[in-house]
């Protein structure tokens with residue numbers, strides 16, 4: 023635990039103890055959780071703004087990262103609630119969060135028992151950088167063998183799809199997802215989780231809104247090679263960001279993802295590929 027000099031830092035073994043008048047503020051920040059209304063982008067009120075942003079972004083970013091790391095379209099999770107979170111600033115002016123969150127299945131299956139449970143995550147944000155560093159530990163939500171079986175069924179289903187290029191939108195304009203398209207939607211969600219984790223900064227947080235088109239669908243080798251466009255909803259600006267995503271998936275193998283979100287070039291993001299808060303996962307860099 024680093025000692026800290028900021029007035030809102032958490033108590034640590036060597037850090038200064040928070041003085042009594044600051045405690046309510048620390049608690050307030052800790053209780054705000056993921057549902058708090060984001061401050062307007064660009065309005066910086068010093069450390070407090072960053073601390074409350076750290077809390078807002080922490081659990082959603084941890085869930086995106088978790089989905090990507092598990093790499094299984096049958097084990098996708100979404101955030102249910104955040105019973106506890108805490109943010110502080112280190113002496114290196116890095117923004118840390120410890121968060122406990124509860125997830126639920128993205129795709130609940132009738133009649134099958136789904137374990138839920140609390141996950142714990144530690145996150146680190148460098149002020150203006152995307153891609154927070156995340157350590158997350160969760161119970162195993164579905165039994166490994168069942169997850170492998172379900173992934174394989176998804177894989178078989180997707181392998182049989184001939185050329186789903188006429189997919190216009192998932193969900194459709196009524197919000198409906200045809201069951202035959204569900205595996206494709208799940209795989210698109212998995213790839214988008216990586217993109218959403220990578221793009222998360224203290225000022226921006228994303229949610230997958232829809233898959234708007236499949237550009238390419240190749241299954242001539244073992245893997246599924248899928249090139250598609252999604253709309254990501256960004257919370258602070260309420261913008262819909264189109265991103266083109268290319269992914270390669272084979273059950274049990276690490277997911278490979280490449281993406282491009284045109285029109286989103288801000289000076290902050292120009293550094294995205296070089297420098298994020300976290301080091302890019304090495305298995306992706308040679309893709």
Ligand SMILES: *[C@@H]1O[C@H](CO)[C@@H](O)[C@H](O)[C@H]1NC(C)=O
Pocket residue numbers: 023032033108110120144
């Ligand atoms: C955050 O979590 C880590 C890992 O559990 C722990 O070592 C650390 O003390 C926690 N920090 C705070 C401020 O609670």
Ligand SMILES: *[C@@H]1O[C@H](CO)[C@@H](O)[C@H](O)[C@H]1NC(C)=O
Pocket residue numbers: 144145146155156157
């Ligand atoms: C994650 O864990 C590693 C190894 O224990 C540690 O070096 C790293 O600082 C941790 N990252 C965060 C964000 O807590």
